[in-house]
Structure formats: structure tokens, C-alpha cells
Amino acid sequence: MNKVFIAGSNIISSLGFTTTENFNNVLEGNSGLQYHSEDDIHPISYINRTFFKEHCLNHKVETKVSLFEKLCILSIKDAVSQTIIDLKEEDCLLIIATTKGNVGFLEKENKRTQDIHLWESANKIGKYFGVANRPVLISNACVSSILAQVTAVRLLKAKKYKHVIVCGADLISEFVLSGFNSFKAVSNNPCKPFDLNRDGLSLGEGAGTLVLTTDSTQAIFNGASCVAGASSNDANHISGPSRTGDGLANAITSTLNQAQMKPEFISAHGTATIYNDEMESKAINLAQLNDVPVNSLKGFFGHTLGAAGIIETIITLCAMNESKALETKGFVDYGVPEQINLVTRTENLNFNSFLKIASGFGGCNAAILYSKY
Amino acid sequence: MHILKYCFVSDAEISDGSKILFKSNDKDLKSFLKEFYKSEKLEYPKFYKMDAQCKLAFIAAEVLFRDVVREQYKNEEIAMIFANSESTLATDMSYWESTKDIASPALFVYTLPNILMGEIAIKNKIKGENYFFVSENFDAQLLHQQTEIVFQNTTTKLVVVGWVNYESETNYFAKLFLVSKSEIGLFPFTIDNINNLNK
Amino acid sequence: MDSLIEELKIKLIEQLNLEDMEPDEIEADQALFGDGLGLDSIDALELIVLMERDYGIKITDPNKGREVFATLTSMAEYIKANS
Numbered sequence: 001m002n003k004v005f006i007a008g009s010n011i012i013s014s015l016g017f018t019t020t021e022n023f024n025n026v027l028e029g030n031s032g033l034q035y036h037s038e039d040d041i042h043p044i045s046y047i048n049r050t051f052f053k054e055h056c057l058n059h060k061v062e063t064k065v066s067l068f069e070k071l072c073i074l075s076i077k078d079a080v081s082q083t084i085i086d087l088k089e090e091d092c093l094l095i096i097a098t099t100k101g102n103v104g105f106l107e108k109e110n111k112r113t114q115d116i117h118l119w120e121s122a123n124k125i126g127k128y129f130g131v132a133n134r135p136v137l138i139s140n141a142c143v144s145s146i147l148a149q150v151t152a153v154r155l156l157k158a159k160k161y162k163h164v165i166v167c168g169a170d171l172i173s174e175f176v177l178s179g180f181n182s183f184k185a186v187s188n189n190p191c192k193p194f195d196l197n198r199d200g201l202s203l204g205e206g207a208g209t210l211v212l213t214t215d216s217t218q219a220i221f222n223g224a225s226c227v228a229g230a231s232s233n234d235a236n237h238i239s240g241p242s243r244t245g246d247g248l249a250n251a252i253t254s255t256l257n258q259a260q261m262k263p264e265f266i267s268a269h270g271t272a273t274i275y276n277d278e279m280e281s282k283a284i285n286l287a288q289l290n291d292v293p294v295n296s297l298k299g300f301f302g303h304t305l306g307a308a309g310i311i312e313t314i315i316t317l318c319a320m321n322e323s324k325a326l327e328t329k330g331f332v333d334y335g336v337p338e339q340i341n342l343v344t345r346t347e348n349l350n351f352n353s354f355l356k357i358a359s360g361f362g363g364c365n366a367a368i369l370y371s372k373y
Numbered sequence: 374m375h376i377l378k379y380c381f382v383s384d385a386e387i388s389d390g391s392k393i394l395f396k397s398n399d400k401d402l403k404s405f406l407k408e409f410y411k412s413e414k415l416e417y418p419k420f421y422k423m424d425a426q427c428k429l430a431f432i433a434a435e436v437l438f439r440d441v442v443r444e445q446y447k448n449e450e451i452a453m454i455f456a457n458s459e460s461t462l463a464t465d466m467s468y469w470e471s472t473k474d475i476a477s478p479a480l481f482v483y484t485l486p487n488i489l490m491g492e493i494a495i496k497n498k499i500k501g502e503n504y505f506f507v508s509e510n511f512d513a514q515l516l517h518q519q520t521e522i523v524f525q526n527t528t529t530k531l532v533v534v535g536w537v538n539y540e541s542e543t544n545y546f547a548k549l550f551l552v553s554k555s556e557i558g559l560f561p562f563t564i565d566n567i568n569n570l571n572k
Numbered sequence: 573m574d575s576l577i578e579e580l581k582i583k584l585i586e587q588l589n590l591e592d593m594e595p596d597e598i599e600a601d602q603a604l605f606g607d608g609l610g611l612d613s614i615d616a617l618e619l620i621v622l623m624e625r626d627y628g629i630k631i632t633d634p635n636k637g638r639e640v641f642a643t644l645t646s647m648a649e650y651i652k653a654n655s
Contacts, residue, residue, distance in 0.1 A: 099485060101460075106469045118460050118507040136515065139460055140487045140505045147504055154522040175465070178472050179481035183617060184634055230527060231502045235448065235494040239482045240613050250449055250500060254527055361482060362491035364503055421591040422614075475625050478617035479588075 004156045004212050004226040005219035007163070008082035009314050010075045013206030013301055018078060022311075023318040026300050027346065031329055033190045033202050033302055065124055066115070068102050071207045072125050072169045079209035080129075080165060083218055087129040091162035094135040095152055096122045096169070097144035099306040104173035125167075133161075139306070142269070142360030143231065144168060145208065146309035149368050150229035152212050162214055168310035169207035176305070177203060183239070185273055191303075193270035193296035193328050194277050194342055196335030201271040204302025208310035221321045222372060227261070227353075229368035230254035239361050241275045245282030248357060248365040252287040255355065255367040263292060263369060264351035267316040269358040270296020270328065271303050276359065281336035283357075283365075293351070295343040299329025309366070313356045317370060325349035374524065375558025377531075379570060380436040382429060382547040387436060390559075390570055394436060401542045406432050422479065423492060424464045426539035430455070430489035431496065433547040434533060438497055441551065450530040452502035453490045454519045457538040460486045460507050489537060501529055511536050511548070513567040520562065524554050576648045584644075587622050588615050600644045608643075616641060629654050 010018060014032030015025040025032075061070050076094070085092060101118045114120055118137050126135040138148045145168025152164035170176075180186045180203060187200035212226055219225075232254065234247035242248070256262060266289060268280050277296075284290055297312045304311055319326050327346040334342070343349075353371035379390045385405045387395040395412070397405040406428050410420055415435065423431060461484050468480040482488060487505040494500065502523050506515060520532050535549035552562045560566045581595035584604075588611065602608045605616070616634075619641050623629045629651065631637050640650045 103465060103484075106465060110466055110469050112462055112466070116462065117458065117509075119458060119509040122507075123509065134508075134512075137507045138504065139485070139507050140503070141485045151504070151519070151522070154526050155518075158522055158525065160518065174472075175469060175484075178476040179468070179478075179484065182476040182478040182481055182621070184620075184632075228526070231504065232449070233453070233491065233494040233500050233503050235498050235500050237612065238488050238491045238495070238614075247500060254449075258526060360487075361485050362487040362503075363494060364487055364491070418590065418592055418610075421589040475621050477621060479614050482614060 002157060002159065002214045003216065004153045004214060005216055006210060006221050006224060006317065007085060007213045007218035008079040008211035008220065010079040010209045011206065011311050011314055012071060012075050013204065013304070013311060015300065019314055019318065023315055026297070026315055026326055027324065029327070029329070029346065031190065031300050032204065061128065063128055065128070066102050068169065068171050069121050069124050071171070072096060072167050073128055075169065075207040075209040076129065076165060076167050079211050083211050085163045085211060085213065087131050087165065090132045092131070093133050093155065093161045093164045094126055094129070094131050095138065095148045095164060095166045096125060096135055097138045097148035097166065097306050097310070098168065098170050099139060099141060099144055100170060100173065100176055103175045104171060107174055141362050141364055142305055142308060143358045143364050143366035144306035144309065146229065146356060146358050146366035146368050147231055149210065149226065149310065149313065150231060150366065153226045153229060156212060156214050164212045165209065166212065166310060167207060167209040168307040170205055170305040170307050172203050172205040187272065190330055191272035191298050192330040192332065193272040193298050194334070194336050195331050196333040198272040198274065198277060198335060201273055201298065202302040204304040206301065206304045206307050206311060208307050208314050210310060210314060221317050224317060224320065224370055224372050227369045227371050228255050228258035229366065230258065231364060231366045234363035234365065236363055238363065241279040241359060245279045245286055247363060248280065248283035248359050249286035251365040251367040252283065252355065252357060255369050259369045261353060261371065261373070263289065263353050263355040265316065265320065265325065265354035266292050266294040267312050267354060267356045268294050268296045270298050272298060272330065277336050279359065281338040281340050284340050285338040290338070290340055293325050293341050293343050293349065295326050295328045297326065309356060309358050313368065316354050316356060320351055320354055320372065323348055323350045374520065374562035375553050375556060376550050376560045376562050376566065377441070377553050377558045378437050378551040380433045380549045382433050383545065387432070389436060402429065402545050403542065417496065424483040426461065426464065426537060427483065427489045427492045429539055429545055429547050430537040431492050433537065433549045434493045434497065437533065437549050437551045446531050448498050448500040450501060450528055451499045452523050452529040452532045453493065453499060454504050454516060454523065454532060454534040455490055456506040456508055456512065456516060456536055457486060458507065458509055459538050459540055463539055463541065493533065502527055513564045517562070517564050517567060520552055530554050573648055573652070576651065577644050580644050580647055583622060583626065587618055598644065602643060604641055604643060627651050627655050
């Protein structure tokens, strides 16, 4: 079976415009969460807002695109520039993952336009790069960019393509913020994953891109490869996380069965809502991974929705490469029902494989495994 | 891969490919689906809480799973692969309208296209793989490829795959297939068959 | 009090899309959640919206909501005491 390597990566968030900038900020313990009280956003929450409007002004994109599309384009451009891959080739596929894309357009004028459609964004991004194959767009709540990675690794292993570029991105909009507020899911403080006093999530925005390839000569991250992934459904409730964690445990077990290995680290979803973190502690135990070191990166980036899975995957790839276990920022006192091996401060740790997991509305769960073996 | 069953819903008409199962004079989707729900005595109060696109998907899946010996498959062995072009734009607009007064959580939850798979999963106890794609037009090649790689990589034995798109009360379309990994069924699950099987 | 409860029955059916139910089928002291009427967490959030929009009462603490929305009687009592 052919292996799937990483040829390039990028993260754009409030912590930087490249993977390295983002990782270094996380390593130094800097959080992107700041209090915002701008008029165009609900003045109530700590959020991670990327100040890429300025970055975007300095980096011109020749065609007329929205801020969301520009965010994707700049992220993909940086990741692909680290490789010798040509997006125009037939053996190359682009997958975009997002929950809401250009939904902010509704805030100006609440009507149906072509520009607001997710496929139109995908088409514009594809057209910008002159891609040979029509881009694939996945919109599957907060697991979107993990599912995009799962799809990519399967297509590559089946030799349908040689290279797959996965980009996950979402913007903060009043649409999304008001919705999470109506769910009483947003904390008034920086989020506290797995903490006893956690009281909700912090929203974030940004993009992450991974260039996945079967060409071993282009491999970075010391030859780490994307091994396998899976998704599952709770079949329990359309918004509430499962009370047992069995759905997420199923996605984890399916991934580990395909990969035939146990992970040495876990990057959890850890949104810091009461029920998500509770459910995750149960799922990790059901999958018998309670001894494996686990962290949540939401205290650094906030919940970046469709981008969360890929941004957190890339940061954990960097951490594996540098032998670092990254802290769960915001955590103080242990507050989930089942025991998990939570990383509470950044320290040296050698690990050779990790699992990225997430769950979202609609009862969806996903997992993906990367390994140095 | 073989198609075990399929179902189409459009223009106030539900068919399983070979015959029309239900037809209404009321072209309005919500009334037409409610009429079907009543006539079938479905007794599933959550149906009323769903947005129109979920109702459309839910009813199509009800038709699909009728006569299927569900016990043949474990909950984890059934997957869902859906796509559409609208994502949830109609509900996005209703939700945004609600925020001018007080934002409605019951509308917000339906502003994610994969929620319709969640509704089908809850009703039919489906716990396997699930993926939602958004493409400009019905893309048989995408759905076929995704189904193939899900069968190849997981313990999935049955896939509910198709297109559920709601634009307005008179412009909607559902086209769902129940696909088995086995070589027994109505037709082979091929791109041509997905495209050509139509009422 | 009784007329407020009757009013709440109608609003509940409308706000929560309980289309198959008649006001008479809901009892004033029946549990709204769990084994009673079977409402769920999204319904609870919609009831918070109803309280704010129709009675001008803001409930920010979800635990408070659980208490207030136990039955129609408890809802009516809370409205009387706070409006």
C-alpha cells in the first residue's frame, strides 16, 4: 500500500500567517484570543479574529474574490509554494472544507445570490489556481476539515490522484456568533477546555492547508504520513453531544483498526462546552486510550469551526516533529467525569504518532491518524 | 456494488423509480410532505420540527428503508454520503431574519447541511460513516467515487447515497439510492446507472 | 393564572412545532422534559426565546431555565413573579 506524505502546509490565524509563525506562538504560550467589542460583532466575547484584512491588502489576489476565498487562496498558495506540485496537473485534486463560507453576505443583503453558494467559492478558488479537476467541497459542521483529510488519504491510497491539497477555512460572522450565542454556548472569557469551571467555547477564524502526496521525495515533517481516518454518527441528537461518547469512540476504533496501530498522542476537540468535553473524556476511555497524552488547542485558536480539524492537525504535526507536548491553554482544574492523560503545560515529549479527533452538530464525529512509522 | 432501492421526490411526487408511490395536488413541499406523513401514519413528532430540506431527506429515506431487513446490518455498517448545491441557504435566510428580533436556536441548528444526515441517522439508527458535499450540479462521479472508497476502507456494508436539494417550496429535488456492497440488487451501482435511473 | 397557562399551551405548540398536539392534551403539572412531554435541549433554548420575546423576561443561566421550564405551572408562576 502506498504511503501518504505531507509536502507542504500553511496556517493563517490570529497567531500568524505561516505554519512556523503559528507553531512558534503556540510554543511560547501566546493565545490568539482577545476581547473584541467592535460594532460589527456582538460585543460580548473573547474570540480569535485574524487581522488578515491587512495581510490581504499586502498580498494582492488578481481576481475579484471575497475575503473567505482570499483567505483560502493565500493559505493554499503558501502551502503549495513549498512543493514542486502543479495544481494544473490532472493528477492533482483540491478539497475545500468549510461550514459557512460566504454566509456573512446575508448580513448586508438577506437574499439568494450566486456568490454566496459554497460551490461558487470552490469554483473561484479552483479557477484562480487553474486546477484541472473540479474542486471538491465538504461541508460537514465542525468535522469538515478532518473529513476532507480522510477523503484525501483514501483517494491517494486508491491511486485516484498523486497529490491532494486540503484547505479548511471559516470566518467569524455575526451570523455564526449569534447562533452559538442562541445556544448559550459561548463563554464570556477565554475558553477553558476540560476545566471544572468551563462555561463554553471561544470562536475563532482562520485557514489551514495541507498538501498531501504519495511522492515520498517531497515529504516534510521527517517523513510523517497520514495513515487512516474515519467518521461516524451518534444517531442520538442533532445538536447535543452523545451522553456516552460511543459515536466518537466508533470513529476512533475504526481509524485504529484500519491503521493497525495505537496513537502515542491525541489532539482532542476540547471546545470547552460542558457536554463536549465530558463526552470526549468518555469516548477516549471507551477506545481504551486513557493513558495516552491528550491536549486541546482551542485556548490558542478558539473554535475555528470548519478549519479547526486541519489547523490543529498541522500544529500537532509540528509538535510531533519537535518532540513537544503542547499545553491545554485555559485549563486549571480537572473537570471531566472520566480520567484522561491531559497535557497541562508544554514540555518535551517524544511521540511518533497522533490522533486528531472532533465532533459536531448533526451527531457527526471524525478521527484521523498521522504517524512517523 | 449494487443498488438495492432508490427514491425520487420532486414536483409533489414520490416515486421509487418503477412506480409513483404518492402524488399530491399541493405543489407546496411542506403541505405535500405532511400529507404523505399523515397518509403513512408515520407518528414521528420530530418531523414537524425539521426544516423543509430535512423533511425532504427524511421522507425519501423512509421510502428507501421500507421493506429493508434492517436487522441484516449493524448500526455501524451503514454509511451516508449526501450532496446538494444549496447547502442550507433557505434556512440560512430564515435564521438571519430571526436575528432581527431574537435569534432562533431551532433555526440555527438547521443551517448546517449535514443535519439532515443526523435526522436520518436518529430515525434509522445509522451510526456509520457520513459525508456531506456541496457541488454546483448533481455529480454522479463524486458520489460514486466516495461510495467506493468508503466500502474499500471501512466495515460499511450499506450506503445511503444521493442528492437532497431544497431551494423553495416549489423547487426541490431528492434522489436517494440504497447501495449494497454485495453483488445482488436491482442494478449495478455505476455512474451511468446513477445518472440514467430517473422517473 | 389559569388563563396564562392556557395561553402558554397555545404558544408552546406554536413555538415548538408540536403540530400533532392539542392544547387540552398538555396538563399544567405535566413534566415538559424527560418522560413528560418529551421536550429536548433545543426546545429549552426556544422557550428562553419565547420568555424574552413575549414576556420580556431574560433567562441567562441554563440551570435557572431547567427550574422555570419544569411544568407549565412553574413557567406561569415565574412569569407572574417577574413581569
